Amino acid sequence: MNMAQYMSVSLRLPTRLLFEGRARRLTAVAPNGAFGILPNHVDFVTALVPSVLTLCLDDGAEAIFGIDEGLLVKKGHSVSVAVLRGVQGDDLDSLQHTVEARFVQMDEEERQARSALSRLEADMVRRFADLQRPAP
Known part of the structure; x- marks a missing residue:
């Protein structure tokens, strides 16, 4: 078995690559709890x-x-990680502030996008309704 000293890690967002590089260890949290990965992990x-x-x-x-x-x-x-939103921080304190600021901004942008999409859908329904009306 090939015993590696590091693993290739990529952390992707829907719109861009947040991180790509080599790591000796990764820790994260799954629905059933925290876990760690080393290069030769199953x-x-x-x-x-x-x-x-x-x-x-x-x-x-x-x-x-x-x-x-x-x-x-x-x-x-x-290791490939795909997440909806993510930010990199220098330390846990600054990361908390960055997450709060960026995620609130992203939530507002998503709300605006959903609102615009709802308006487009409503307009399309109205146009289809107009097409189904008999001509005068």
Whole structure:
């Protein structure tokens, strides 16, 4: 068996790549509790809950991310994480403030997008109703 010292990790958002690099350890939180992954961990898939995801990078530094719900897939020496929302922080204190500010902003943007979509759907329904009316 190939005993790796690190694993390739990618952390993706719907619109961009938040992190890609090598890590010696990953910790995250699934619906049934916190867990850790080392490079030679067995392959698996799990859902993630809103929490803090930490990486011990191959240079010994630590990277921390505030994430929303998502999915983690470990296969071989690669870990792919896809989350709805996420931000990177320097430490837990600054991460909390960043998460609060960014997620509130994202919530407002999502609310505006949902409102615009609802208006478009209502307009389309009205136009179809107009097409079904008999011509005078």
